[in-house]
Amino acid sequence: MIVFTLFALFFALFLLxxxxxxxVAVSAAAVFWLLAAGWLANPLLDWAQRGAQNTPHVRFGHDTVIVVLGTGTEHNDEGVLVPKPDALIRIAKTAALYDACKRSAPSAQCTVIVSGGNPQRHETSEADNYAPYLLRLQVAPSDLLLERTSLNTYQNAEQVxxxxxxxxxxxxILVTSAYQMQRAMLDFDRFGLAPQPVVSNARKNRTGVIPRLANLVNANIxxxxxxGRAQFHVYRAFGWF
Structure with a gap:
């Protein structure tokens, strides 16, 4: 977690x-208040989401593939492993696209690929966890492919x-959140893929005086x-990607 790393750096600086x-203490308090209250988190989030491509009119073909990227799982109050909120929105958007694809032509072949391994080391992969939700939203089992090995966006693109x-x-078609779309498109382009980007959702901060955990989460994202985008360009410059 990047925000936690920032806190650790301030703490080390305080000790040394x-x-x-x-x-140092005043600076640390100011930075974390600005992040948690939204004043610094807002421009960071705007920077991450600005320019996220979105296809206004999605083109379906005779053989359409819809790729949805994983974004983690979490345990609910009953201890059941469920998709994170952003994942649920991506799942709903993917199911809506699948339905539109099926209705686009009587003979249309529509395939959904769920790409997401188990970077959090939970009971199941993201792909396995998301699959039942897509099935409940009328995605046919025969049209569902699960990619269970990728641990980050680059590997999502590689495995797809x-x-x-x-x-x-x-x-x-590629479905993901606004904050991830630009990096995802870079990674998919790296492997010779040019999907139509469809943004499922965008995150927002609540700016004010009271610090909010949600603002810190958004700042970290x-x-x-x-x-990640800067790393991609550096790695490409050195030939590592």
């Missing part, structure tokens, strides 16, 4: 720089590309995406 402990090499398709 004895002469400036008051200044591997699946598509053995499959014919004439329309490719935004920093993760901005750093």
């Amino acid at each position: 720089w004895r002469r400036a402990r008051i200044a 590309a591997r699946i598509l090499r053995a499959k014919h398709y004439d329309s490719l 935004a920093l993760h995406e901005v750093i």
Whole structure:
């Protein structure tokens, strides 16, 4: 967690720089209040989500593939492992696209690929956890493919590309949240894929005086995406991607 790492750096600086402990403490308190109250989290989130591509009129083909990216799982109050809120929105958007695809032509072949392994080391992969929700939303079992090995967005693209090499398709759609879309499109392009981007949702902060955990979460997500995009370009420059 990037925000936690920032806190750890301030704490280390506080311990090591004895002469400036008051200044470090005040600076740390100011930074975390600005993040938690939304004043610094807002521009970070705007930066991460700005320019996220979205296809206004999705084109369905005779053989359409809809890819939805995982975004984690969590345990609810009953201890049951469920998709995170953003994942539920992605699932709903994917099911709506699948329904529209099926209605686009009587003979249309519509395939949904759920891409998500188990980076959190929970009981099941994201793909396995999301699948029942898609089935309940009328996605046919025969049209559902689960990619269970990827641990990050780059691997999402890598593994989906591997699946598509053995499959014919004439329309490719990518579903994810606004904050992840730009990095996802970079990664899919790296493997020669040019999907139609469909943004499922965008995150918002609540700015004010009272610190809010949700603002810190959004700031962490935004920093993760901005750093991830910078990392992609650095790795490409060095030939590592």
